Amino acid sequence: LAMIVTAGLAGWRGWLQLKNREFERTHDNPYPPAASAASRIEMADLKERIRKLEAIAAGVDL
Incomplete structure (x- = not known):
């Protein structure tokens, strides 16, 4: 034991x-380690989508 x-x-x-x-x-x-180019592009795309969704929710026409 x-x-x-x-x-x-x-x-x-x-x-x-x-x-x-x-x-x-x-x-x-x-x-933190630098983000790869692909992840930066993906983040930019997501931010753009969020911006568009917020504009739609606010009633602004893009």
Whole structure:
């Protein structure tokens, strides 16, 4: 039983260390990675669609 508990505790500590490294890696960089060209184009398209829908809802004729 002691061996199983020791192995479980070692695994738990390893998992916590892994999660801590992931947290530090994502929070150390104050600048997020640059978006790809395709995602920027898609975002621009979505913003344009939202603008058109808002204009339709406001009753403005495009």
